[in-house]
Amino acid sequence: MKKIEAIIKPFKLDDVKNALSGIGIQGLTVSEVQGFGRQKGHTEVYRGAEYKVDFVPKTKLEILVDDGMVSQVVDTLTEAAKTGKIGDGKIFIYPVDDAIRIRTGERGVDAL
Amino acid sequence: MKKIEAIIKPFKLDDVKNALSGIGIQGLTVSEVQGFGRQKGHTEVYRGAEYKVDFVPKTKLEILVDDGMVSQVVDTLTEAAKTGKIGDGKIFIYPVDDAIRIRTGERGVDAL
Amino acid sequence: MKKIEAIIKPFKLDDVKNALSGIGIQGLTVSEVQGFGRQKGHTEVYRGAEYKVDFVPKTKLEILVDDGMVSQVVDTLTEAAKTGKIGDGKIFIYPVDDAIRIRTGERGVDAL
């Protein structure tokens, strides 16, 4: 089992989710984050005071999958989230020890 | 050390937190997330337009514990978060390399 | 590659970000979380009813770095986030399998 974490542009979430559904992903968890990276932030102006804001709104997806699915998920994700512009985001892959479904107590891949 | 991550129903947070306190857990971190899974979303209607919303509000808990505590935490969590209905959520367990307490610089389990 | 996760006091974010920029960190991801720990929460009062709130607002940083950078990042983070009072937060280090830059498909440390 692996955890695939993707930091993407918020407006791409729908496309990504649909693409992942398309390859059989049945569960994932999403959250709102702020990113700092190569993509530059923006300026806000309030009563003549200009503030530089470095953070860019991003959406984080977390998907636990069986090892065999990893590369397919990564490819699908990459394709669906890409615009080709700076700030498209990252995919990170982490090891997982175990997973449990609270409702049934199932463990491992069955729990996903 | 392991990281235990649980995705639960938001209204269960109080129960879960109390149960974990009960077994001696002294620290954890909580965040709001949106889940996509077997539990179906809902429909919203604005001026006659029906929108299907797939995401369900969930609460994520992250708890770092010594290896010896893992199974007890998982059991306690499972019990406290369970309603028996679809969407009760998941528990994921990840390896951890190290932990540091910022205030003191303590490392490893002492930092928790 | 390692993932360094830090739970810090929200008002320290600016200092920490600047300190990390100073040592060459070019990317990180931030989110709002609620912490439960030794730092006590607060009391809120609405129409004479006193509620005890255990959670404290915290900011979570996630930074993926090459193995060689870990200790420098940890030190910089510790220094910048420290106030010396309870609740300064934690740094957690996790193993990472891989990273991909969505825009280019680059992998590993190049993707950061």
Place this chain on the structure above:
Amino acid sequence: MGTLDTGDTAWMLISTALVMFMTPGLALFYGGLVRSKNVLSTIMHSFIMLGIGTIVWVLVGYSLAFGPDKFGLIGDLSMFGLKGVGMAPAEGSTIPEILFMAFQMMFAIITPALITGAFAERMKFSSYAVFMVAWLVLVYSPVAHWVWGGGWIMQLGALDFAGGTVVHINAAVAALVAAIVIGKRKGFGKEAMHPHNLPMTILGAAILWFGWFGFNAGSALAANGLAAIAFVVTHIATAMGALGWILAEKLKTGKPTTLGAASGAVAGLVAITPAAGFVGPIASIAIGFIAGILCYLAVGLKFKLGYDDSLDVVGVHGVGGIVGAILTGVFATVAINEAGANGLLYGGMDLFVKQLIAIGATIGYSFIMSFIILKAIKAVMGLRVSEEEEINGLDLSLHSENGYALGGFSSGTLEHTVAATQTAPSFAVKTAPASE
């Protein structure tokens, strides 16, 4: 027929608008106090009363309350659908009769809306609607007749300038009954049920305060000295209610609160309502201040006594209304209003007793009738949503809506739309693409 006075008419037009504005003000006041998952359902409880109250009042309510008196108890249906309610002033009046009807209509709208604070976050919408209609016809209209429409309390000579008994005590008693009959919210008395948006509540309180000038000073039915004094004492009592409440907080817990200031203001407004046209400025200081403190002490009672009056209708409107009605019997003076009477302080034991009778009668009638109505509805169609609906929030469960979508992503998709025609030729082809 009376002779129309344009100044009086101008004041009553705007007063009526001000009282109308109070109901959405109440919607926001209440809406800010509930959890965010119930904000719309709570707002709806007040907002749609503007619909329900209007049609009930136009059809039968006004006639029942202000139609020719039957046995001191009720009007009749001779003005069904506003039959005969004209644009000219009635005898002895200086404003169009239909304007008086409209002014009273706004009272008939906000009074039941006040009750809804008691059952927020758990009541079925259909049951709510039925309850409101029944309560307006069976409880509000008769009591309004008793006090203002020529009924027995009016004949008795008890004083209620702008609705201490008719509006506040009446609504608060119904609220108590409703809280008991419908039962507690899941988690009540244990979990924190924080107000989700206090600035919204403050805004609501501000609109209430603003609108209440129409409510109380408008009850003079003219733009004269009486309206002015009613205006002034209303303002003073409100200010003192806010100060009283936060001072009590400061003493009890060390921290004055913003919600306390807003709640105290409402307590002051409620308490001065029956007294407004009968007392002077110094009396209004006392009335507001006492109401602010007593209501603060009263809102905690629900936890002790175990009923879940979600938004403290009983503590604020019940206690405030009773305090006001009693103190009217203390501070009223014919020096302010010759048509009034002297209270205890000016030797008027009489008035004091009459006030107690009016209070007692309103409490008794409202309690019994509200109980019967609610039990009947409960038996026929139930009062509460299911536990799951309650957990998910009434906004989604009952109205398929979300109060806020403040986050960065929405991720829903259009599935279906309602439209007058289902097969119309598309001229979408003529529209420009998403970007030029």
Place this chain on the structure above:
Amino acid sequence: MGTLDTGDTAWMLISTALVMFMTPGLALFYGGLVRSKNVLSTIMHSFIMLGIGTIVWVLVGYSLAFGPDKFGLIGDLSMFGLKGVGMAPAEGSTIPEILFMAFQMMFAIITPALITGAFAERMKFSSYAVFMVAWLVLVYSPVAHWVWGGGWIMQLGALDFAGGTVVHINAAVAALVAAIVIGKRKGFGKEAMHPHNLPMTILGAAILWFGWFGFNAGSALAANGLAAIAFVVTHIATAMGALGWILAEKLKTGKPTTLGAASGAVAGLVAITPAAGFVGPIASIAIGFIAGILCYLAVGLKFKLGYDDSLDVVGVHGVGGIVGAILTGVFATVAINEAGANGLLYGGMDLFVKQLIAIGATIGYSFIMSFIILKAIKAVMGLRVSEEEEINGLDLSLHSENGYALGGFSSGTLEHTVAATQTAPSFAVKTAPASE
């Protein structure tokens, strides 16, 4: 010159203030309906109309609309910059002439603001400003002249008490044209575009309702029985609009919505606007109820027909306005207003036909002129923001602002400030440190 009546003047002063308040009310009504990234740009569309509309009206608009008639089509520029518009009442009037000007100014502000709902979330701010100025001068002012300023529709005898044609149909047709010419928002008809803050929309609707008493009852230009009946039917129709809409929802989808109640109220307000001073209470029940249901059915049309009228200006103001103008031709009666006429129901076939002519002429003129103006602006300076600006939201892209910063950390740094002087001696040394 006329004789000033203080009561009439008092009513018109507050009515004018009430109509002014409607425009920020509309800003909130619309602002709550868009996505949070566009809340400020949407609010700005209405709010800054208070600036644009005022200067255009003061300079030329009032004169064009109410100046001496030219061929029944338009006024002249003899009152440029309010020349000769005085503090005394005009002949036959009881209020200061300049107050009448101000009352009309508020109409000239809110009417173009209504249009903005059609192109929310994608229009360039500069193009918006140019469009508004041109539209006010070339469309609003002439049509206002036709109907109220002594022009051909007034001479014809069609009835429009407070602006069914001039304001609502006129704005809605321009809205339709704008939606078509500017094109759809990215994702329209597929993605969910949830209202981001419905309590804000409800507040906006409440302010509209409140202010509309000035709009309609103020159109009596006096504090009299006519103002009172206009007030009453306005309120009743609004209430019935809300009920009609949610009842239709209940039947179609099972769930009445809060937004439906607010939208239905606005539909009722729109529909009663032309009828307000000509019909009685029972007619207003029908007008409001019918408008509520028909507007509900109409808002879905945009998905079928493929134009993106973002906030349903066409469905609510267009359909509501037409329903109201037609029903004025049905329910109007000289029993309410001798200066009016009898509608179909009272045998007045005449009036009914005149109403249709007025509606048709307004639709035709507004459509053609709005189309020409928008096409011209599109050709010269473009109408839309870039796709990236649309994705990032107009608040940041066009105004460098964020509507909300509710989160726990901000993390921005001050870079630069604008100030009258760039080299002033600092007396910062005298200020205390951050904590004592």
Place this chain on the structure above:
Amino acid sequence: MGTLDTGDTAWMLISTALVMFMTPGLALFYGGLVRSKNVLSTIMHSFIMLGIGTIVWVLVGYSLAFGPDKFGLIGDLSMFGLKGVGMAPAEGSTIPEILFMAFQMMFAIITPALITGAFAERMKFSSYAVFMVAWLVLVYSPVAHWVWGGGWIMQLGALDFAGGTVVHINAAVAALVAAIVIGKRKGFGKEAMHPHNLPMTILGAAILWFGWFGFNAGSALAANGLAAIAFVVTHIATAMGALGWILAEKLKTGKPTTLGAASGAVAGLVAITPAAGFVGPIASIAIGFIAGILCYLAVGLKFKLGYDDSLDVVGVHGVGGIVGAILTGVFATVAINEAGANGLLYGGMDLFVKQLIAIGATIGYSFIMSFIILKAIKAVMGLRVSEEEEINGLDLSLHSENGYALGGFSSGTLEHTVAATQTAPSFAVKTAPASE
């Protein structure tokens, strides 16, 4: 005694209500501009002034300001507790005397509330309350006496229709002093301190605009041509202030902002305040436009000069007030108001000098007295919260409240409640369970 006019009374009743409404409007205007952790404490600063200002005014303020003149400097205490302030009009007046008192009371409430923008996000609540009481008695009441109560500036003949000196300059100078004495917020001039809720600020600005019609046109104390012209120029200047500010922004940074539009509107309102009943429409275009631009340039000064006037009271009310008071000396004309005087443009050098004297005296007096009061309070009880309280936010630190709880989980538990009785029998057993 004067003869009551119902039209004038109607207008003054509603004007008084409108001015009352401005203070919660200000609460929202300011509340939206601070960080979310301080929203309630900021709102409270204005809201509770309705309490503090009322009691101070009723007890001593009105008497000090409008009581019999002593040496041109102050009234006396003969009307302590409103003694002798009656329901009939005073000599030469057409409205109840007590209504005039109430109208003035609302000015005494909002003026100190304006100051609070300068020390938002760091002041102790108790020190705030003491400061407000002292300032009202020692600064506001005398200056109001000078200008309106028969004092030396009134005798001198300087013009201030609705409070340019008394209200705006007076408050802004106190604000400057307060900002300097209390010191900067932690992070000022480095960190971004974004407004947390701009729609709330816009709503506040809208309420201010709406209420200001009462403030300025109400200052005519009658519903007549003077009120009408005051109304019109108020509106025009406000509109032009908004346009002026965003045009300046457009030129300087390329982006007009919504906050700029709202701020410019307030600048226009401030600047027209002293001029309202003395100038015509064209002059008001100039006054508003100039104020909008100058205030825009002035708000940046605090960064250059190093004082932390958090919400720009100095830049908007100080600069706007001075601009208005000076331009009154330029544009005033007896053609508009015979009781006024001619300004520079009409050859009135006299008036111009008098205006400068009035401005100077107000600045000097307010500066010195505010400084003494604040230094005294600082010495006795301190002015600021602790650094930790400032970081955690004043809402939690001072009021134990949170402005918003928008998230999905709350997770707090009930610990303790305050109630009138601590040992009451529970009838919880009778209540229904959580679900039927």
